[in-house]
Amino acid sequence: MSLEKADVEKIAHLARLQISEQDVPEYARDLSSILALVEQMGAVDTTGITPMAHPLDIAQRLRADEVTEENQREKFQAIAPATENHLFLVPKVIE
Amino acid sequence: MHNKTISELAQGLRDKAFSSVELTQHYLDRIQQFDGDLNSFITVTPELALAQARAADEQLAAGNATALTGIPLAQKDIFCTDGVRTSCGSKMLDNFIAPYSATVIEKFNSAGSVMLGKTNMDEFAMGSSNETSFYGAVKNPWDLDAVPGGSSGGSAACVAARMAPASTGTDTGGSIRQPAALCGITGLKPTYGRISRYGMIAFASSLDQAGPMTRDAKDAAIMLNTMAGFDARDSTCLDKPVPDYTANLDNSLQGLKIGLPKEYFGEGLDSGVATAIEAAIKEYEKLGATVKEISLPNTSLAVPTYYVIAPAECSSNLSRMDGVRFGYRCENPVDLEDLYKRSRGEGFGDEVKRRIMVGTYALSAGYYDAYYLKAQQIRQLISDDFKKAFEEVDVIMGPTTPEPAFNFGEKGEDPVSMYLSDIYTIAVNLAGLPGISVPAGVVNGRPAGLQIIGNYFDEARLLNVAHQYQQVTEWHQQGPARYL
Numbered sequence A: 001m002s003l004e005k006a007d008v009e010k011i012a013h014l015a016r017l018q019i020s021e022q023d024v025p026e027y028a029r030d031l032s033s034i035l036a037l038v039e040q041m042g043a044v045d046t047t048g049i050t051p052m053a054h055p056l057d058i059a060q061r062l063r064a065d066e067v068t069e070e071n072q073r074e075k076f077q078a079i080a081p082a083t084e085n086h087l088f089l090v091p092k093v094i095e
Numbered sequence B: 001m002h003n004k005t006i007s008e009l010a011q012g013l014r015d016k017a018f019s020s021v022e023l024t025q026h027y028l029d030r031i032q033q034f035d036g037d038l039n040s041f042i043t044v045t046p047e048l049a050l051a052q053a054r055a056a057d058e059q060l061a062a063g064n065a066t067a068l069t070g071i072p073l074a075q076k077d078i079f080c081t082d083g084v085r086t087s088c089g090s091k092m093l094d095n096f097i098a099p100y101s102a103t104v105i106e107k108f109n110s111a112g113s114v115m116l117g118k119t120n121m122d123e124f125a126m127g128s129s130n131e132t133s134f135y136g137a138v139k140n141p142w143d144l145d146a147v148p149g150g151s152s153g154g155s156a157a158c159v160a161a162r163m164a165p166a167s168t169g170t171d172t173g174g175s176i177r178q179p180a181a182l183c184g185i186t187g188l189k190p191t192y193g194r195i196s197r198y199g200m201i202a203f204a205s206s207l208d209q210a211g212p213m214t215r216d217a218k219d220a221a222i223m224l225n226t227m228a229g230f231d232a233r234d235s236t237c238l239d240k241p242v243p244d245y246t247a248n249l250d251n252s253l254q255g256l257k258i259g260l261p262k263e264y265f266g267e268g269l270d271s272g273v274a275t276a277i278e279a280a281i282k283e284y285e286k287l288g289a290t291v292k293e294i295s296l297p298n299t300s301l302a303v304p305t306y307y308v309i310a311p312a313e314c315s316s317n318l319s320r321m322d323g324v325r326f327g328y329r330c331e332n333p334v335d336l337e338d339l340y341k342r343s344r345g346e347g348f349g350d351e352v353k354r355r356i357m358v359g360t361y362a363l364s365a366g367y368y369d370a371y372y373l374k375a376q377q378i379r380q381l382i383s384d385d386f387k388k389a390f391e392e393v394d395v396i397m398g399p400t401t402p403e404p405a406f407n408f409g410e411k412g413e414d415p416v417s418m419y420l421s422d423i424y425t426i427a428v429n430l431a432g433l434p435g436i437s438v439p440a441g442v443v444n445g446r447p448a449g450l451q452i453i454g455n456y457f458d459e460a461r462l463l464n465v466a467h468q469y470q471q472v473t474e475w476h477q478q479g480p481a482r483y484l
Helices: A005-014 A021-043 A073-077 B006-014 B020-038 B046-061 B103-111 B153-160 B177-183 B217-227 B271-286 B299-320 B336-347 B350-363 B368-389 B415-422 B426-431 B459-472
Strands: B041-044 B072-076 B114-119 B167-171 B186-189 B209-214 B257-261 B290-294 B395-399 B435-443 B446-453
Touching (some): A005 B350, A021 B299, B006 B046, B006 B217, B020 B072, B020 B153, B041 B153, B072 B103, B103 B217, B114 B153, B153 B167, B153 B177, B153 B209, B167 B177, B167 B186, B177 B186, B177 B435, B177 B446, B217 B435, B217 B459, B257 B271, B271 B290, B271 B395, B271 B459, B299 B426, B395 B459, B435 B459, B446 B459
Parallel strands (some): B072 B114, B257 B290
Antiparallel strands (some): B167 B209, B186 B209, B186 B435, B395 B446
């Protein structure tokens, strides 16, 4: 699978990554090379094989729905890029 | 002092041959002296280290010492450390002062060990040479032209150069074992779920596992005793008793059944490394082990499979780095999308962006079955290969890497040539098995590693098998001459 310039731009948009115009051809080449490696998987017949999502065959552990953590807002917001009145600030989203 | 192992240093502390403060200062001085060239630390924490050392000396004086009380350690900069920058090797987290500590860090703190600093690594643990770090590459103490391996390159180099007695690493596709092999130290990747991943910045959550990087197997056992165990804060951490990993180190290897996968000794294996591994196998035969050729037929599919699963998981995990709540934010964003795109575009390096994009593509509508589902099915086949092998043998052995440390820039422009350097380590992560790399030779001045793979939760046996080899050989005692 060889990726075109438009494919890279679409993937970068989906991943919310700014890629400069001049770097697109290099990403197209590198990603195509990685996908060519990955395509070796196609040679294997996997009909009927159960997909392995996780290394250990265990059921997800559950816990009681109880409050266990204290609010540490001051501490966690101290490292935020911008806050105001305990809210994280971002550019205006609604006109 | 700096050529001693953890167990020797602990004895010295108890015998009052030196205090933890003296020991800590000695390592801090060595970091000051040598790390300008090697670049194995991103952050050195002298004040914290000396405060912890003073507290440790009080515990020692009171007779409350554990096996790690007062022992200086280096922590990979992927483990969150409350109040200390935790960068994960990325510009994205260059300003991130962790507001809490990883479980692994808490366990070391409770054991009374001393943190010297946070070690350099490939950005978000994505790399095999340390060249992707935002802070510049770590150099291999054996040869400054050579890479130290990755992603735990700083953790490996600082132990090899005797700037720390031991360190921690994390291993998603070989990131403990490969740098351990390339720097001539011992590195253990435990079974998936053995050590809590809480507070360990996630790369690929179904593969990531922390482990010790040490001078020998006995020290790895001591470290694992502290690191392993249940943690309610990691839903994949297993509630399984932790044995004393030092208890069986001296067991005889008489009758041990070793499997040698023929796929690990074929094309692409450096002849010097092959010779070293063959010599190691002979030592095991002398120790009473029997050797048998086995087959792991899906070996060649491990790297392709990994490069779907790991990028898919990383594209999801790294979506939290959005410039809103912590980490890097671009200047003057015009709208929310611009904030996301430029913060991520400017904050991540090229390799991280490549992997996020591969993962995004593999998970996108119309491609999921062909890539992600297919990869999970092959992952099952790879895992079944090991299951079958462990019906016949106790441990599997082979080289950790196809060649000794390569030079900076040697893997060139194509990312895939770098990916193939992890060909012997990656399958172990896909299966979730434990593996250890031990020094087994020096080829043209650069170390070679023997990899020993065990069955699930068989770390005690792996450590026993590694320790017995280290009783009859001295590769693990060798080091780069300049730093001895």
